Amino acid sequence: MLNSLFSLFVFPGFFFVIFASLAFEYADRKIHARMQNRKGPPWFQPLADLIKLLAKQSIVPENADRMLFRLMPIVALAAATASILYIPLWRSNSLYAFDGDLIVVFYLLTLPTMALFLAGWSSTSLYSLIGAVRSLTQLFAYEVPFFIGLLAPCILADTWSLSGVAEYYAKMPAMMLVNVIGFGVALIALLGKLEKVPFDIPEAETEIVAGPLTEYSGWALALFRLTLDVELFVGASLLAAVFLPFGFGLPAWAAFVVYILRLLIIVGLITLLRTLFARLRLEQMVNFCWKYLAPAALLQLVINLCCKAFLSQ
Amino acid sequence: MNRIKIPVGPQHPALKEPANFQLVLEGEKIYEASVRLGYNHRGIEKACEQRSYIQDIYLVERVCGICSHSHSTAFVQAVEEIAGLQIPPRAAYIRTLIGELERIHSHLLWLGVAGHEVGFDTLLMYTWRDREIVMDLLAELTGNRVNYGINTIGGVRRDVSPEQLADISKGIDALEERTKYYIQVATEEATLIARLSKVGFLSHTDALKLGAVGPTARACGVDRDMRRDDPYAAYADLDFKVIVDNHSDVYGRTLVRAGELMQTYGMVRQLVKKMPAGEITVRAPRKIPAGEAFSRYEAPRGEDVHYVQANGSEKPERVKIRAPTLANLSAVSKMLEDNYLADAPIVIAAIDPCFSCTDRALAIKDAQKGAHGAMEWGNLREYGIEWHRQRGIDFSDLNKRFAKLMEKN
Numbered sequence: 272m273l274n275s276l277f278s279l280f281v282f283p284g285f286f287f288v289i290f291a292s293l294a295f296e297y298a299d300r301k302i303h304a305r306m307q308n309r310k311g312p313p314w315f316q317p318l319a320d321l322i323k324l325l326a327k328q329s330i331v332p333e334n335a336d337r338m339l340f341r342l343m344p345i346v347a348l349a350a351a352t353a354s355i356l357y358i359p360l361w362r363s364n365s366l367y368a369f370d371g372d373l374i375v376v377f378y379l380l381t382l383p384t385m386a387l388f389l390a391g392w393s394s395t396s397l398y399s400l401i402g403a404v405r406s407l408t409q410l411f412a413y414e415v416p417f418f419i420g421l422l423a424p425c426i427l428a429d430t431w432s433l434s435g436v437a438e439y440y441a442k443m444p445a446m447m448l449v450n451v452i453g454f455g456v457a458l459i460a461l462l463g464k465l466e467k468v469p470f471d472i473p474e475a476e477t478e479i480v481a482g483p484l485t486e487y488s489g490w491a492l493a494l495f496r497l498t499l500d501v502e503l504f505v506g507a508s509l510l511a512a513v514f515l516p517f518g519f520g521l522p523a524w525a526a527f528v529v530y531i532l533r534l535l536i537i538v539g540l541i542t543l544l545r546t547l548f549a550r551l552r553l554e555q556m557v558n559f560c561w562k563y564l565a566p567a568a569l570l571q572l573v574i575n576l577c578c579k580a581f582l583s584q
Numbered sequence: 585m586n587r588i589k590i591p592v593g594p595q596h597p598a599l600k601e602p603a604n605f606q607l608v609l610e611g612e613k614i615y616e617a618s619v620r621l622g623y624n625h626r627g628i629e630k631a632c633e634q635r636s637y638i639q640d641i642y643l644v645e646r647v648c649g650i651c652s653h654s655h656s657t658a659f660v661q662a663v664e665e666i667a668g669l670q671i672p673p674r675a676a677y678i679r680t681l682i683g684e685l686e687r688i689h690s691h692l693l694w695l696g697v698a699g700h701e702v703g704f705d706t707l708l709m710y711t712w713r714d715r716e717i718v719m720d721l722l723a724e725l726t727g728n729r730v731n732y733g734i735n736t737i738g739g740v741r742r743d744v745s746p747e748q749l750a751d752i753s754k755g756i757d758a759l760e761e762r763t764k765y766y767i768q769v770a771t772e773e774a775t776l777i778a779r780l781s782k783v784g785f786l787s788h789t790d791a792l793k794l795g796a797v798g799p800t801a802r803a804c805g806v807d808r809d810m811r812r813d814d815p816y817a818a819y820a821d822l823d824f825k826v827i828v829d830n831h832s833d834v835y836g837r838t839l840v841r842a843g844e845l846m847q848t849y850g851m852v853r854q855l856v857k858k859m860p861a862g863e864i865t866v867r868a869p870r871k872i873p874a875g876e877a878f879s880r881y882e883a884p885r886g887e888d889v890h891y892v893q894a895n896g897s898e899k900p901e902r903v904k905i906r907a908p909t910l911a912n913l914s915a916v917s918k919m920l921e922d923n924y925l926a927d928a929p930i931v932i933a934a935i936d937p938c939f940s941c942t943d944r945a946l947a948i949k950d951a952q953k954g955a956h957g958a959m960e961w962g963n964l965r966e967y968g969i970e971w972h973r974q975r976g977i978d979f980s981d982l983n984k985r986f987a988k989l990m991e992k993n
Contacts, residue, residue: 307709397590401609401925468703469775477598477701477929549775550703552926553612 278366279356288355292500293317295538299503302542317500321493329489336393343390344487344494350382351501358505359437359512361530362519368434373425376433376509377418380464383498384410387473390495391483402482405553406466406473412560413463413470419568420456423575424449424513427582433512440516447514449578453571454514456564458540461506463560465499467541469548470556507537587615590925594623598701598929601939605916605932609925617920617928619913624940632903637663637737637872640900644890645731647905648941650693653679653686654883655890655905655941656735661816662879662892663737663900667872673818673860675739680818681752681855682726682734683881684848688759689718690884691841691848694936695766698838701929702779707769714762721755724748739865749856760849767842781835784919784931788832794915797908798886799844800935803829803836810882821858822851834934871898883908885936907941 278284296317304311331337357372357379359365365372384406391403425431427446428439440447463470474482481487484495511533518529551559588609594602602623608616628647632640645656657679664671671679692715699707719729725748726732734740770776786796791804801808809826811819827843829836874896881888886908895901912935919931959967969979 307706308713309709397588401590401612468705471703472926475703475926477703478926480597546706548704549699549707549773549779550926551775551778552924554924555778 283355283360283366285352288352288501288504289497292497292504293321295504295507295534296500298535298538299542302539303546306542306546321497324488324493324496325490327489329491330486332394332396332486334395335486339389339393340486341491343386343393344491344498347383347386347390347498348494348501350379350386351498351505354379354505355508357433358508359434359516359519360508361523361526364434364438368432370430370432370435373421373431373433373436377421380502380505380509381410381414383502384464386498387483387495390487391485394483394486396486398479398481398485399483402473402479402485405479406483408553409463409466409470409472409556412557413460413564416456416560416564416568417460417464419565419572420453420460421509421513423453423568423571426572427575427579429579433509437512437516437519440513441519444517446578447516449574450514450571452567452574454510456568456571457510457514458537459544459564460560461510462541462544463556464506465503465541468545469551471550472553472556475550503538503541504534507534507541510537592928592932598932599939600697601937603937603939605920605928607920607925607928612924612926614920614923614925614928617917619917621913621939621943623943625943626940629903629905632900634899636870636898637900640903641735641737642731642733644903644905645733645735647907648883648938649730650690650938651686651883651885651888651941652731653682653734654881654888655907656732657683657817658879658881658883658888658890658905659892659903660735660737661881662877662890663872663894664868665877665879666875666892666894667737667869669738669866669868671739672863672866674743674862675864676818677855677859678740678742678744678864679735680822681744681852681859682722682732683817684852684855685718685722685725685752686732687848687884688845688852689715689722690936691845692718692759694841694884694933695838697933697936698780698834698930699776701933702776704776704779707766707776711766714759717755717759721752724751736865736868738868739863741865743864744859749859752852752856756849756852760846763842763845763849767846770838770842777835779927779930780838781831781833783834783923783927784837784934785833786915786919790918791832791915794918795911796886796915796935797911798883798936799837799840800886800912800915802827803840804832805830808887810880810887814880816879816881818855822854824851834930837934871896872900885909885938886911907938909935909938909942910944913937913942 280286297312297314300316301311331340354376356366357368357376388403388407391399391406424440425436427449428436430436430439466473474484479485484492487495511530515533515536517533518526521529590607590609592605592607593599594604604620604623606618606620607614628643632643635643641656641660644659645652647655692711696708696711696715699705699711722732723729725744726734726742734742786804788805791801791806796804796806805828807826807828812826824847827840827847829840831839872894874894876891876893879890888908889906891904892900893902916932916935920928923931972979
């Protein structure tokens with residue numbers, strides 16, 4: 272009992288996730304800044320931002336649905352944080368692994384976007400409204416390629432448990448090369464999920480101020496920003512577990528170092544992409560996702576099905 | 585689909601200065617757009633009438649933070665024309681040199697802002713870093729980064745040394761290399777092109793009809809540049825091409841500005857090479873004889889027009905300024921139509937707007953009496969209270985309600 276409470280709240284649960292997310296936000300911001308020829312923030316900046324926002328007054332707009340407005344950041348953060356329980360980190364089995372936990376993780380990772388939509392919708396500001404609709408439209412564009420890109424490797428591993436997938440690829444590292452397209456697709460779709468350039472359309476600063484978060488302030492804003500960090504961490508962990516399953520067999524500390532390195536590769540790639548591109552328009556983004564990303568994901572699916580048929584012979 | 589009206593400004597992250605754009609949206613598409621000015625009127629023209637010509641140079645220089653030299657040059661040119669002064673060739677060259685360096689810093693600034701408006705912050709960081717080269721040059725030449733204070737009636741106030749000219753050549757070489765890279769980025773980077781081309785279309789006819797000026801007009805195929813068409817300062821001695829483009833969209837405006845940067849580097853090199861020796865100023869009278877003059881200057885944003893009327897005293901009778909943004913502003917609402925909301929910031933930014941330079945005040949006329957009404961503070965206050973009361977808002981117990989609210993919290 273005490274053991275599971277410890278793992279839920281402290282390690283690798285809530286607190287670990289929060290601090291790891293802040294650390295990776297720092298990594299993201301620092302790499303981004305260095306690539307843009309800037310100095311970048313000091314290491315404690317994400318934590319300082321969080322504390323500052325938590326200390327500030329949270330204002331609810333007069334016409335907003337107060338209940339929904341305050342509930343949404345909590346729902347978003349809870350969902351994003353809970354998904355870490357089913358993702359293998361530096362050991363190939365996750366905390367509460369079962370067959371089908373992949374679907375649960377998908378569900379939990381979709382919830383923050385839905386919460387963001389409801390948050391924008393309930394704040395009744397024009398900018399929030401447009402941002403909310405944009406984030407939902409964007410969801411329909413990246414979600415399908417994201418799912419297919421991550422499900423394809425599972426078909427080869429013949430399991431719908433993330434731990435099973437990680438174990439399968441850890442045993443046969445050569446098989447990872449089959450999933451290269453899926454990795455690219457999932458990475459790009461993750462950019463959409465995290466609302467980062469070139470897919471930061473819902474919160475495009477120069478167009479709609481801060482999108483769904485325009486009316487948010489204080490702790491509610493802090494929780495939403497934390498949710499995005501947690502999503503970055505969880506998303507990177509998910510991709511690392513499925514596409515880069517290295518070092519599970521090593522001693523604990525070495526496995527942990529390898530795990531951090533794997534995450535840094537993925538976060539680094541995300542940062543590189545967001546440094547390189549300009550923000551797309553919504554219709555360009557949807558076009559791109561359905562015209563190029565979804566077919567690429569389907570191609571990966573076909574490759575994996577063929578591979579499976581070949582292997583089972 | 586329901587139409588919603590969304591305000592962009594007066595306070596909005598896309599705008600660097602207060603202005604208001606009312607966009608009527610159909611989904612993500614802009615159905616109608618209207619522009620409203622008047623948030624930043626400073627009364628500079630009127631203030632000029634109460635100051636001497638020398639003071640006015642510095643006042644006029646502060647019309648714009650970016651193209652300050654354009655305004656002060658346009659003003660002194662008009663005054664010199666009335667006074668019949670012929671400035672020494674070296675002064676004309678120094679004026680042109682500062683003017684062209686200013687164009688470099690303005691266009692690089694624009695490139696960065698354009699990058700920011702389409703969410704390409706890397707471009708912003710890079711161009712603004714390189715812009716520091718020209719800012720340092722300007723600081724070295726004039727002592728200031730923006731308001732240079734180098735013009736005076738009858739010439740310029742500071743000479744340039746041979747070492748400074750050498751520094752300029754070095755800086756220009758570095759900038760030229762960087763600009764070539766940015767041209768490559770602008771013409772090859774797919775997401776940037778996707779965001780810029782076919783956005784904010786303004787046809788050649790519309791550009792002429794709405795009186796667009798500067799790069800905005802030249803990107804629509806309007807071949808017009810005051811530096812060539814009505815040469816002032818040292819431009820008659822310089823060899824340069826006027827960049828004209830036929831894309832008629834934001835992409836074209838980017839190409840025109842980038843092309844102009846390359847031309848400007850060539851012009852600065854010629855200026856440095858040909859810089860004549862001699863005096864930098866002629867003696868100007870304190871009282872300017874009665875007369876009037878009209879001066880045109882090709883500012884980075886387009887044709888800047890100053891009109892000065894002198895009455896023989898040491899203060900001007902009338903100063904009239906038309907900054908280039910005002911000429912381009914009417915084209916903006918045309919350009920915004922049928923674009924996406926996402927394009928509104930870049931379309932507005934593409935004219936390189938400078939709202940406070942261009943801002944106008946409204947004089948309210950009583951329709952019945954036909955007279956200009958002037959209101960005292962007290963009357964205005966009463967009028968405001970009455971206006972709100974008629975609309976069901978009563979301010980008389982506001983203080984009480986506020987106190988109650990504070991108590992509750």
